[in-house]
Amino acid sequence: MLNPKLKKILTQIQKPGRYCGGELNSVVKDKNKVDVRFAFCFPDTYEIGMSHLGMKILYSLKNARDDVWCERVFAPWVDMERAMRENDIPLYGLESGDPIKDFDFIGFTLQYELSFNNVLNMLDLASVPVLAKDRHSLSPIVMMGGPCVCNPEPMCDFADLFVLGEGEEVNMELIDLYKLHKAKNSSKEEFLKEAARIEGVYVPSLYDVEYNEDGTINAVAAKDGAPEKVTKRIIADMDKVFYPKEFVVPFIDIVHDRAMEELFRGCIRGCRFCQAGFIYRPVREKSPDVIADQCRALCQNTGYEEISLTSLSTSDYTRLSELLPKLIEWSDDEMVSMSLPSLRVDNFSQELLEQIQRIRKTGLTFAPEAGTQRLRDAINKNVTEDEIMNTCLTAFNGGYSSFKLYFMMGLPTETYDDVAGIAELAQRVVNLYYDNPNKPKGKGVAVTCSVAVFVPKPFTPFQWEPQDTIEVVKDKQKHLVSSVRSKKINCNWHDAKISFLEAVIARGDRRVGAVIYDAWLHGCKFDGWDDQFKFDTWMESFERCKIDPQFYANRRRSFDEILPWDHLDYGIDKAFLIREAKKAYEAKTTPHCRIQCSGCGANKLKGGRTDERSCATLV
Amino acid sequence: MSVPVRLWFKKDKSAVYISHLDVNRTMIRVIRRAGIPVWYTEGFNKHAYITFPSPLPLFAAGDSEPMDFKLDGDMSLSEIKQRMNDACPMGLSVVDVTLPVLKAVDISNAKYTVHLLFEGMNAKQSAEILSRAKKADSVVTMKRTKKGQKEIELKQYINGLRIGFDDDTAMFEAILPCGNALNIGPALIIEAICQKFDVKLGEYDITRNLLLDKNMKPFA
Numbered sequence: 001m002l003n004p005k006l007k008k009i010l011t012q013i014q015k016p017g018r019y020c021g022g023e024l025n026s027v028v029k030d031k032n033k034v035d036v037r038f039a040f041c042f043p044d045t046y047e048i049g050m051s052h053l054g055m056k057i058l059y060s061l062k063n064a065r066d067d068v069w070c071e072r073v074f075a076p077w078v079d080m081e082r083a084m085r086e087n088d089i090p091l092y093g094l095e096s097g098d099p100i101k102d103f104d105f106i107g108f109t110l111q112y113e114l115s116f117n118n119v120l121n122m123l124d125l126a127s128v129p130v131l132a133k134d135r136h137s138l139s140p141i142v143m144m145g146g147p148c149v150c151n152p153e154p155m156c157d158f159a160d161l162f163v164l165g166e167g168e169e170v171n172m173e174l175i176d177l178y179k180l181h182k183a184k185n186s187s188k189e190e191f192l193k194e195a196a197r198i199e200g201v202y203v204p205s206l207y208d209v210e211y212n213e214d215g216t217i218n219a220v221a222a223k224d225g226a227p228e229k230v231t232k233r234i235i236a237d238m239d240k241v242f243y244p245k246e247f248v249v250p251f252i253d254i255v256h257d258r259a260m261e262e263l264f265r266g267c268i269r270g271c272r273f274c275q276a277g278f279i280y281r282p283v284r285e286k287s288p289d290v291i292a293d294q295c296r297a298l299c300q301n302t303g304y305e306e307i308s309l310t311s312l313s314t315s316d317y318t319r320l321s322e323l324l325p326k327l328i329e330w331s332d333d334e335m336v337s338m339s340l341p342s343l344r345v346d347n348f349s350q351e352l353l354e355q356i357q358r359i360r361k362t363g364l365t366f367a368p369e370a371g372t373q374r375l376r377d378a379i380n381k382n383v384t385e386d387e388i389m390n391t392c393l394t395a396f397n398g399g400y401s402s403f404k405l406y407f408m409m410g411l412p413t414e415t416y417d418d419v420a421g422i423a424e425l426a427q428r429v430v431n432l433y434y435d436n437p438n439k440p441k442g443k444g445v446a447v448t449c450s451v452a453v454f455v456p457k458p459f460t461p462f463q464w465e466p467q468d469t470i471e472v473v474k475d476k477q478k479h480l481v482s483s484v485r486s487k488k489i490n491c492n493w494h495d496a497k498i499s500f501l502e503a504v505i506a507r508g509d510r511r512v513g514a515v516i517y518d519a520w521l522h523g524c525k526f527d528g529w530d531d532q533f534k535f536d537t538w539m540e541s542f543e544r545c546k547i548d549p550q551f552y553a554n555r556r557r558s559f560d561e562i563l564p565w566d567h568l569d570y571g572i573d574k575a576f577l578i579r580e581a582k583k584a585y586e587a588k589t590t591p592h593c594r595i596q597c598s599g600c601g602a603n604k605l606k607g608g609r610t611d612e613r614s615c616a617t618l619v
Numbered sequence: 620m621s622v623p624v625r626l627w628f629k630k631d632k633s634a635v636y637i638s639h640l641d642v643n644r645t646m647i648r649v650i651r652r653a654g655i656p657v658w659y660t661e662g663f664n665k666h667a668y669i670t671f672p673s674p675l676p677l678f679a680a681g682d683s684e685p686m687d688f689k690l691d692g693d694m695s696l697s698e699i700k701q702r703m704n705d706a707c708p709m710g711l712s713v714v715d716v717t718l719p720v721l722k723a724v725d726i727s728n729a730k731y732t733v734h735l736l737f738e739g740m741n742a743k744q745s746a747e748i749l750s751r752a753k754k755a756d757s758v759v760t761m762k763r764t765k766k767g768q769k770e771i772e773l774k775q776y777i778n779g780l781r782i783g784f785d786d787d788t789a790m791f792e793a794i795l796p797c798g799n800a801l802n803i804g805p806a807l808i809i810e811a812i813c814q815k816f817d818v819k820l821g822e823y824d825i826t827r828n829l830l831l832d833k834n835m836k837p838f839a
Contacts, residue, residue: 007822007824008821008822010636011678011823016636016677016678017636017637017638017641019636020633020636021633022632022633022634022708022709022710023633023708023709024645024648024649024652024707024708025708249645249648249708251633251634251636251637251641251644251645251708252637252638252641253640253641253644299651300652301652302648302652303647303648303649303650303651303652303706304648304651305647305648305651305666335659335665335666
């Protein structure tokens, strides 16, 4: 199965376990007995990709079909890539060891803007032409999905098609259509024309973009029968949708080495900076029995001793008090520990704390996001100072003495006082600890403030906002540090330059694709990794391509500008986003979906009208 | 009442590329999948308690490696073997399940088989180098100890040395010290040979065939 040339290489590189396959539950089929071979490529290392739930779901889903064999492919680290190129070993599927250039589909999941270069690099390493226009035969079809395809425009030169939204059904439809065309020996164009008619499929070559003098978009026009607007796919029934009964269990240590169970998709909160909360709407929950059954099956078939209950905001799951006792009984017997990440500050109760603590006391993390109430209101993070303090007190009384608090800086309407507010809030948490008569003797408190740089994202109310320039961000970071008055508080933050590049790509148009290509040609890859990121090379690429990155990152856009993603429909009405954007500047909050529907439009995707009662309650 | 059990496993193919810690983690999950009633540690973070009398280094295959645990319920040794094998991933399989006779500290030696080719040499030429090493008075190398680096002469520790070759590869078998008192792995020997004869290692594989006590009897 393994290429014999690989044997020698694997003894000379770091972490060879990444590249050898053979893991428990990995699916090996006879390639002569399947009709379609699919290479699922994760554009980052094995340790990161194997922690990704979406890949696990789609891998199992495709392999459940007898006529399809789906294999996993991860980005080889720089040492392995060098060895592969030196030894003429093209990128291969982990299960078979076969080069993926001979597969029918090469699919990438776009999780993070700074992984886009890795997509190009993996195609090149596979000996597949990187530019879509250079690929003439029907296969391999290069397709891309995942959250970043809500604005896939910078990748339009490289992909044959994008899949918008949730992939469980549309992937199957694409495969069925492909089989028909493969049998008739169709051309790639013929296949893509028909594929564009499947809901959720966006074929970039069937759209032309015209620009104005000032660089903004004049029009995006569809041709050859492609829809004017492409609407994302959602799964209506979370209880009936496919969910794996087993996961591939890695040999080596990965980032999230545990079983994962999805509780629900979407989010009711509507925080104005958060893209995920909007693009995964409408909210759809799984019922507790289904969750409990799936958890049991997963742990039984993998042997995992930990399971993570995942969602965008786990304490908002409406039937948590029904679910937890079911799980706790089982997990106690089977000695499985449960982790509940993504908890909110404002509904973190004594009861919930007790449930989490039963199994293992991990660290506690909360996300106030902003240091002052005014700014929290502006970004619609509906969390008050009292709620934060009460939660911390509950946690202190429960024996916790260390916390991580997530914040952002560079948020719209932010002032330097707001930045200092982060340190002041952390200080109040520290003071609360020492004022607490019940605090454990001899133990100090440790508060870590993790401060990210705000990146404006498509399909949020802040999609028109400028990002703070790198200079301003650095200045604010200095201001934050000087506002910290206690050794009990530790601040860390992201590199402003990486966040700047993320902002350019996140709201980039098709012209940014040329820069991505040029930067890759000049050696940029693994940009999300501190030690691999080459900012200067990127800036040189921008210059060579005559593209101004600040046009994308730091420019305030007008509400009537045509945005590069306007022809894609994620269910969120622009009018709603504009209303929210204006409210931010008045520091006015919007209540969450279960209190009152604010008419974002997502319930249209479930077949409802925009003025109907909140779709979040139509569980 | 928990009963000590010794499981013997084979490690090869893909599993050669994973470290001992990875094997440890993988075995815990195999045990859980197989439903073996293993004794769990007490305390806040309970996990299946398994120990390895002699961990295998990375890249080494093993024909019969011991893993100890305590059985905390009713299950026959043959049923344990069957269930574990059904639950094992590629590259790991259970060869036998026995009741331990000796203690982990009794391990003193191990028999290894090594296949190799030196760079730029064919099988016969590579075997020539090995023969020259066998005939040499001494083969020295630097070994890392707790106190720093120390030069040691290796030939004194090599027993039962046999050298051979076929069309594809040269090979040697040897019994080397293995255990808490002294540990000399084949990798060290190969490194020393490369230095002494100014050659570079090409392809190779190492398999630990058997563990032995101080009387050269199989560890049981």
